[in-house]
Amino acid sequence: MATAIKKDDPSIAMHAALEKQRADFHSALPESLAVRKDRIDRAIAMLVDNADGFAKAVSEDFGHRSEEQTLMTDIVPSISALKHAKKHMAYWARGDKRKPTFPLGLLGAKAEVSYQPKGVVGVIAPWNFPVGMVMVPMAGILAAGNRAMIKPSEFTERVSALFEEQVPKYFADTEMTVFTGAAEVGMAFSSLPFDHMIFTGATGVGRHIMRAAADNLVPVTLELGGKSPTIIGRTADKKKAADRIALGKMMNAGQICLAPDYLYVAKEQEAEMIGEISGSVSTMYPTLLDNDDYTSIVNGRNHERLQSYLDDAREKGAELIEVNPAGEDFSSTNGHKMPLTIVRNANDDMKVMQEEIFGPILPVMTYSAIEEAIDYVNDHDRPLGLYYFGNDKVEEERVLSRTISGGTTVNDVIFHNAMEDLPFGGIGPSGMGHYHGVDGFREFSHQRAVYHQSKMDVAGLAGFKPPYGDKTWATIKRELKK
Template structure:
């Protein structure tokens, strides 16, 4: 379908379209959902060509308007480098869309589990059918990447898509709502705007799958809403991501790496390191090196358009409160405040990069995911102690390891749970289509990227066909004569023999 046809509300399936020129803003959420469900019923198994075309149009929506999106995100934050948005929200979205588009024809083919059984009259296959209409709820920290990538997977799997962007990024949401109809008719993909109500109204819709990225607290509410409709959910949440520093690692090098990673998007990234576990005798050297790195990076903070602001006032106050609480309860607070500046700055919503040490269990920051420019540093005595500290908290989204891959690494990974494990660098698997991305427990459920994204939005459907001359059900209903009992005994004996043979 061409972009022009998409703008006019014309589909290549016919029958299910609303009147020509109708856009999402003319309709309620319930009406949009009904239109998409009817359209899916008209064309329940879109061809590979159709799926690739939809992914291509999603790419073009982003690429054609890249500059406008970068400016909109900057305006939503107040201060966020357009280069950062171009790299993370726009460019980083493309590889997985390309991967989906290149592989969808292969992935959508049915699998045949056993050719041997087929030859004796028992044919089996596993279909990979679209689920139907997928709802995607995006967050504010990467308002394009974290909606466009899952949407590409959902389209590749043959679904229709409804997207609700965050209300914390109104300019970006407005731009998506304005541009969406130019590339997609209502029947295929829709961006819901503020006129469609709150997020809770979206999550209560009877979707065939619901995908949410955000905080664990809101994720629980979304899961409850979806449960009312028995809608399957994928939850991509956050958590306190630990950095475990090996005793033999180069402390200065690791500290510089972690310092930069902590400040990506002002620390407002679900895969940012939240706290570091450092050998006890190296804690001070580590903290000093983190502060030194930040001092070199941030010659100015107030008035610096390249220093990302905290997204809104409530988060600004929450993060400042965490620092104040830790200080009041005895933590050592060290900050990088350029000469002549007064931070935190409530007008600009800018907070100085902060290192906390000497933390105690009664401090609020012990439990709260920071999502801001604070790095907590804890000492550990041996790898068992460090692992125990990690396991005392809910499962993180990412466990970071800095050091060689050896017995201590194996112990740490083998004795902890996390959504992902990244070694010696920031977010290594985040933009890869070769590995899954997803959480564990408090940090989420389900995964996507690459084939895992296609699988998330597909229904694996078994098909089994028989050419046997007898009915299996006859063996399982009365009368159970002597022959049936002998067959049952022979089957049981065969299973026992097989078990002994397999060990």
């Protein structure tokens, strides 16, 4: 196996790696299913062999994150996605038979769609799930027969270093390579002429990625974020809803692109809902500072950003409810842990309702009629996720049919992302393109149209050949009929 690439000038090294991968890709075409399965097996082996190492690296990068959480949210989902792809890829790769336009099928013509690997795929991963956001999409990338170049986040340096150390032990550099470094490395990476690129991260950065990709006409998959609403119907089981919202909001300290970003609840049920959420959080996290189950904010910069959102909301009239079950003094610690803060009387003048929160802050808004919540969602950027709680099927259908989001979970949050047979992706400012399962296989494949002409002179029979005459007009008149 190859050793890690040493990079004095990252742009030169990255271009060289890309050309090396592309040359090897072309010489190896067609990529057999056996080769693809072998790569998937090696990806699984890398994760299994280094599960503890990745968990420790994530915790060190965050200041603290439990080993259990990293195993549950990064390692296990990645292995599951890779195993799912390995099991189903032969079926996905068969291609699709299509019907030739009448009457060509009667004359012996055939049509089909074949799935070809695109070539070299660039993967730009975020810091919040620094292993999973590399390896879950890798299932579709490898199953489709592609090579991969990876740029992990500079905010999770230890995880990035571990990837850089371990990938060469399991993959030749013609199959998979890793480039680490700060923003300038990321900019150079995003400007490479890949055959496809996937970026997971903030919407603002996604715009820069798309501009860079445009110079080389690189197709992109953008998995962004936004403000995922949680709408609580009047018929919802408030205790159950609170437990599930608290779990989704407090996991990774809210540093999840699909975390419930804000709550919309009936005005007369607001106090009850806030009380239930506070109680659920207190049950799961009776203490926070020394609680191994609770994650730290990733760094000081993000901690300050979140605190500024709270200061802004307070100055603009919000009521801040800190859920701090043990009454701990967070100001006396050098760490970056934060308790959940529920923001009542939130409005669009506040930063908490303008920016993706990505932390343990939960704004609450109220409605008199459910249509107010629907209209609010539709008046803002389309979110990555939308969550509805309630037992009124008519209302549920109204919420789902009259809003548009990347994905939806009913009577829970986030779980649609855990379904490997469902496409995961955003729409508009929350992203473009999908992966997971067959959708990931197709996202990273070229759908090639293949047409086999019959032995007959179809063009002549249809009057397509000059000189035009009676046959030509017979075809035209037939097609112009209503």
